[in-house]
Amino acid sequence: MYKLLSSHKILSFTLIIILIQSCATVPITGRRQLKMIPDETIQSTSAEQYKSFLAEHKISSDSRGIRLVKKVGTRIQHAVEMYLESEGLSHLLDGYDWEFSLIESKELNAWCMPGGKVVVYTKILKAAQNEGGLAVIIGHEIAHAIAEHGNERMSQILLAQMGGIALSTALAQRPQQTQQLWMDAFGMGASLGVLLPFSRTHESEADHLGLIFMSIAGYDPNYAIGFWERMAEMSENNAPDEFFSTHPSDERRIREIQKLIPSVMEYYEDSDKVTVRH
Ligand SMILES: [Zn+2]
Structure with a gap:
């Protein structure tokens, strides 16, 4: 009977099995997501990628900027820890070893990899304009990591482009291509020239969680409106x-954030508020 199955059918069958085994639930929002890569693999690969990224890029010499990134990053880190503890989800931070870096770059970007490796680029720090704007970016990027969007994107890529093979196999067989796909999945830059847009679902989830995190950290969530308006411009x-x-x-995006702000204001009201200098 097996002889009658075409290789296409066998492949589809294999993919269905992978999909059934690889479903996970996004914390907080409860959305079901595809998650094929084990957390340990994700975190060890992240740590390696972060290390080589820093070795290949120029660390900023702007000491004030570095201090600000570390200050805002650490406040948001503590907010995330508090929030996940209150939700009984502290295990999501297992293996996290937070680091916050500012790199000198003409690119507008920032990202957070699983394990808490956060990189802000000098151009986006300038666009942030102040501490409140920076809290919007860092909160949003950390939210992507907590909701495991990178794992979901990388799983989708492995499935769509590599027939569902394991990340370790992909890295062993096609190291360069896999590394480039990884960078794309985690928002570190499109080295293949074709960038997958982050899905609306991912962006909305990261905006929502990011607003919660920045509010708990003591930053007025209304800074998100000004920041995204500047980005739109x-x-x-x-x-x-x-x-x-x-x-x-x-x-x-701005409309959705405006709608969410009243629901996160209570976190800000209860927080140890930060006075932002403009
Ligand atoms: Zn995003």
Whole structure:
């Protein structure tokens, strides 16, 4: 009977098995997601990628900027720890070893890899304008990591482009291509020239969680409106930055954030508020 199955059918059958085995639930939002890569593999690969990324890029010499990134990052880290503890989800931070870096770059970007490796680029720090704007970016990027969007994207890529093979096999067989796909999945840059836009679902989840985290950290969530309005303006001026293809900044996003703000205000009211200098 097996002889009658075409290789196409066998492949589809294999993929269905992988899909059944690889479903997970996004914390907090409860959305079901595809998650094929074990957490340990994700975290060890992240640590390696972070290390080689820093070795290949220029660390900023702006000591004030570095201090600010570390300050805001650490406040948001503590907010995430508090929030996940209150939700009984502290295990999501198992294996995390937080680090916050500022790199000198003409690119507009920032990202957080699983395990808590956060990188802010000097151009986006400038666009943030102040501590409140920086809290929006860092909160949003950390939220992507907590919701495991990178694992989901990388799993989708492994399934769509490599027939569902394991990440370790892909890295062993096609190291360069896999590394480039990894960078794409985690928002570190599109080295293949074709950037998958982050899905609307991922962006909305990261906006929502990011607003919660920044509010608990003591930053007024209303800073998110000003920040994304500035991004929308920069994007309309045809800025070629990749960040705009991964993070469409438009009226829809701003409207959604406006709707969410009343629901996160209580976190801000209860927080140890930060006075932002402009
Ligand atoms: Zn995002």
